[in-house]
Structure formats: C-alpha cells, structure tokens
Amino acid sequence: MSHNEHFLLKRMSPAGQVYDAGTMTLVIGAGERIEQVQFNYRPETERLDPRHSTDEHDLTFGSNGRALPGFIDDFLPDDWGKKIIAAHIQKRFLNVCEVIENSGIHSTLGAIKIVSPREPLEEHIWDTGVDIDLLHSIPDQVWDGDLDELRNREDTLMMLIRGGSQAGGARPKLIVTEKQTQGSRFWLVKFNRSSDPFNYAHLEWACLELCRRAGLPVPAAECMTLPSGRAALKVERFDVMPSGGRYHMLTFNSLLKNEHDQDDALFASYEALADIIRHYSYQPQTDLGTLFGQMLINMAVRNTDDHLRNFSLIRDQTGWKLSPIYDVVPNENLDTKHQLSCLYSQYLPSFKDAEKAGIRCFGLSPEEAQRIVESIKLALQEWPSIIARSGMNENDREFALTVTKHTNRS
Ligand SMILES: Nc1ncnc2c1ncn2[C@@H]1O[C@H](COP(=O)(O)OP(=O)(O)OP(=O)(O)O)[C@@H](O)[C@H]1O
Ligand SMILES: [Mg+2]
Incomplete structure (x- = not known):
C-alpha cells in the first residue's frame, strides 16, 4: 500500500x-521507497529548473x-546535515520525510524552503544562520562528527539544526551571520576535522x-580559528543579497540526473557542463571562459573532487548563469584522475594541450583560450606567495607546493 x-x-x-512556489507530493510505497514525485x-x-516549461504546471x-x-534534492542535506537531524530527533535511520521536515528549520542556502503544510506559517523564518560569536559555545568534538554528548544540550542542538541541517556537502559546516557596523555579512x-591530513x-x-x-569569480573567503585552536574557513554566501533577498541555485548534478528515475549521473564531463551553459546561461561566453579557467585550476591544484554537486547555476534578476566558484581543494593523495572528464579522459x-581543449570543449576562440591559459599560468606564479600568506604550518606549505609541481613540466 502506498x-x-x-x-x-x-x-x-x-x-x-x-511566495508559494508550488506543492510537492511524494508517493511512498512499501519499504519507504519513493514511487513517484x-x-x-x-x-x-x-520555474525552479530552466528545463521546466512555463506552460506546464503539473x-x-x-x-x-x-x-x-x-x-528538491539540492535543498536537502548530505551526511553532515543528516547526522545533525538524527541527533536532534534521536533516530539512527532517517526516512526521506524526516529529512525534509527537519532540514533547514530557519536557515537555508538558496531561495527555497520545503515545509510541511501542517507547520504554522510563523515557523518559516528566513533567518541567515547562527551568530558567529556563538560558535565558541559549541563543543569542539562536534566538528569531528561526535554528537552523542549533545543529547542533553538542546540549545547546542538547536544551533546546529538551525545552521547545519540543510547545507549539502560532506564536511562539517554551519550557516552563520556576522553582524558588523556597516551591516551583516553572511557566511x-x-x-x-581532527582526522584531516591537512589544514x-x-x-x-x-x-x-x-x-x-x-x-575568476569567487566569493570572499577568510580563515578563522576557534578557541580550541581548530581552524575553519568562512566563505561568503553568493545566494543571499545584502538586503536579505535570495537567489535560487541548481547544481549540475540536478541538471544531469537520469530523467526517468532521477538517479545521479555516473559519468559526466566538462563538455556536458559547457553544453548546459550554452543552453541556459544568459552570459554563455563569460561562463564558458570561467568554467574553462576552473578546469585548469582543478588540474593545476589536483582538485580531483570536481563532482557535479560542486558546480551550480544561479538565478539572478536577469536569468540563469554559472555561480561563483566554490569547493576547490587539492586531493590529499595527489590523485590525477578527476571526477569529470575532458576530451574523453579523466x-x-x-x-600543453589546454588551448586545444578550450577551443574544442568550451567553444572558445583561440585568442580567448590563450588569454585564459596565460592568466592561470600567471596566477600560479603567485602560488608560493599565496601559500606563505595562508597561515599553513610548514608541513602543509610543503604539501601545497608539491601539489602544483607537475605544472612546471607542461
Ligand atoms: N559561497 C557559497 N554561497 C552559497 N552556497 C554555497 C557556497 N559555497 C558552497 N555552497 C553550497 O553549499 C554546498 C556545500 O558546500 P561545499 O561544496 O563547499 O562543501 P563540501 O562539504 O566541501 O562538499 P563536498 O562534499 O563536495 O566535499 C555546495 O554544494 C553549494 O551548493
Ligand atoms: Mg562540495
């Protein structure tokens, strides 16, 4: 029975x-399987997705x-947020409705909130996260994923639910607001984590x-240190306007799912991302150049975790475009095989071959491809001074320098 x-x-x-964007019905069958949405x-x-026609409502x-x-999936948490929800409702295994109902109570990334029609309307507060000054009150072991001690600390759990139960991604994170004299900043x-091999x-x-x-377009970012000595990265949110209004976002994972069963794509390529940009961006040439530049940076710093959820489209007042860049980190094993392929290779x-890729895969003119390659190479010359300014310890500085060494050979 469903x-x-x-x-x-x-x-x-x-x-x-x-405003109300629409209603969603999940048809749930035996074993809590989703049969239909x-x-x-x-x-x-x-429309919440550029592929949805304005003529079709249902x-x-x-x-x-x-x-x-x-x-829908883009606005639900991954492992980190689910862990918080599980601690909050004291359940080990969560079903999809429990995740939806408990994620993003108050603070959410992006422009939509998925709520139960049973909730009173005043619950739907669009707040912008935990006050940054309260971070010190969260027990340090939380950031290592240890939430067991929090069973009796309802205040801390509420803070985590508020700022951490919706944002995607695997790393521990929190949506926070920093009040400043000139207005608030949203991060x-x-x-x-203590187990991280690097900072x-x-x-x-x-x-x-x-x-x-x-x-390349990137949000402002700053490092901070908690009282325990643990470091964290503040990345300024690009989905929230200084006035509090929101931009809707959609990951490329969404746009490349299997259209019949909504399964995530197993393989994808930078060419597929470029195709999406050509179809939906209102500034395709700019965005194709940005994507090409990001691919070269990913290659140079060995950010092999270039999976489809690490690229998004964002809907501003004009239309859809590529979002600013986020989540660029070298792989700890110095792997060279990427999640996304280019020219049929991961x-x-x-x-040496970059300009050819810029022309063939991203449709750039030879001049534009060359300009971008040169700008990335020039920036890479500054890598040692960036590392020197980053506050890393000697071990991490050495790793960071090793990461890009392969580029000297090409
Ligand atoms: N500056 C930002 N403004 C708004 N949303 C952002 C920003 N940075 C990231 N996001 C959103 O938050 C999600 C999680 O961020 P991020 O990818 O940096 O986390 P992560 O835990 O490192 O991810 P992963 O699991 O890929 O390692 C992203 O998929 C993106 O949708
Ligand atoms: Mg990510």
Missing part, C-alpha cells in the same frame, strides 16, 4: 518577497526508490585566492 506525503515549497525572490507549480510563478517524476528530482563556515580550511582559502588572482589536459 501513501502520499505533501509539502509546500516557499520561495524568496532577490527583492525579498516570499508530483510537483504542481502555482500559476504565474517562476509535473510527475519517477524515482529509483530513493532519488528525488534535482530541484558558510567549513570546519577542519583544509587554509588550503581551500589558498585555492580560492588562486582563482581570484586568475580573475586525466585533464595539461597546459
């Missing part, structure tokens, strides 16, 4: 206006039993700084 679960999708516009757009509302999606359509804070916060800061020096083109 049963239906209903949810309401709320959306906030960049101007800060909140129905989504009904409210008339006259903007959409039906199949499922492999677990998978949800991307525009996603990513915490180091990821500082390494990721250095990689984002490298992108910035190469002229070993990305070196600088």
